[in-house]
Amino acid sequence: MKFFIDTANLNQIKEAHDLGILDGVTTNPTLMAKEGIKGQEAVNNHYKTICEIVGNGDVSAEVTVVDFKTIIEQGKKLAALHKNIVVKVPMIPDGVKAIKYFTDNGIRTNCTLIFSAGQAMLAAKAGAAYVSPFIGRIDDSGWDGIELIQQIAHIFSIQEINSQILAASIRNSLHIIKCAEAGANVCTCPLDAILGLTKHPLTDIGLAKFTEDAKKFQ
Numbered sequence: 001m002k003f004f005i006d007t008a009n010l011n012q013i014k015e016a017h018d019l020g021i022l023d024g025v026t027t028n029p030t031l032m033a034k035e036g037i038k039g040q041e042a043v044n045n046h047y048k049t050i051c052e053i054v055g056n057g058d059v060s061a062e063v064t065v066v067d068f069k070t071i072i073e074q075g076k077k078l079a080a081l082h083k084n085i086v087v088k089v090p091m092i093p094d095g096v097k098a099i100k101y102f103t104d105n106g107i108r109t110n111c112t113l114i115f116s117a118g119q120a121m122l123a124a125k126a127g128a129a130y131v132s133p134f135i136g137r138i139d140d141s142g143w144d145g146i147e148l149i150q151q152i153a154h155i156f157s158i159q160e161i162n163s164q165i166l167a168a169s170i171r172n173s174l175h176i177i178k179c180a181e182a183g184a185n186v187c188t189c190p191l192d193a194i195l196g197l198t199k200h201p202l203t204d205i206g207l208a209k210f211t212e213d214a215k216k217f218q
Contacts, residue, residue: 001180004057004188006168008035008046012191013053019194024057025050026110026132026168026188028088029064044081051082060110060130062088063098071098079107086110086129091119096126103127110166120152124163130186135179136169145169146178153183173197 002023005016008031016022027050037046051059061078063071071094075087079102087102088110089095099109103126110130111123115138120131133152135145152165167179170189173196179187 001184002164002186003194004060004166004186005191005194006031006170006188007190008032008037008050010049010053013050016191016194017053017055021194022054022057023186024059024188025054026060026088026166028062028112044077047078047081047085051084054084057084058086058108058129059084060086060088060112062112063090066090066092066094068094068097068101071095072101075102075107075109088112088132089128091115091123096122099123099126099128112168115148117148117151117155120163120165121155121161124156124161128163130164130166132166132168132188134169135167135175136171138169139171146175146182149179149182149184157183173199 003021004024004026005013005022006026008027013025032043037043047061063074065071065074071089078087079085086108089098091111091113099111102109108129110132111128112132114120114131114133123131133148135149138145138148149165149167164185166186166188167184168188170176170187170193173193176187176189176193
């Protein structure tokens, strides 16, 4: 499973990259605003910087409009920023039309705000490189986000669909493990969730013991 970091914070992206596990980045207007990035030119420059840090990994850049014509216009400009940009398009009728257009014109897409298997199937049929179920938000609504990942993975396997399942809205380290078990191809999450995978109380106990014993040889 690929590891993406869901942020626009350059320091966090660099830290994930330095860990040696970073495969890509996802962003959205909310994350950009959180970093104080204002204005389209500033946003575009920020995307370019992210791409430079990530290297060969995909960087999802989200459109901020909802009508077909403007999605196309904005998506083309985003895709032109860097070869690794994947245009992030919402799961709406005009979004599906746009995904098909982008696919036919060699622009890769990530269909975002997916909350059902039917939505994932439509996005994949239109040619989305990634489909992004929001498992944390699904859990918040009283449904099971991991179960949705399993359902989509099962359908994609049976139907031999090549779109990658990108598990989004991940809240904690356990979510990452569960998504891997459920068949997600990619998880995108905050840095804290990734760092949480390094932690275990028995590791801490063992390290403390080794450190104490090492002092005897000094």
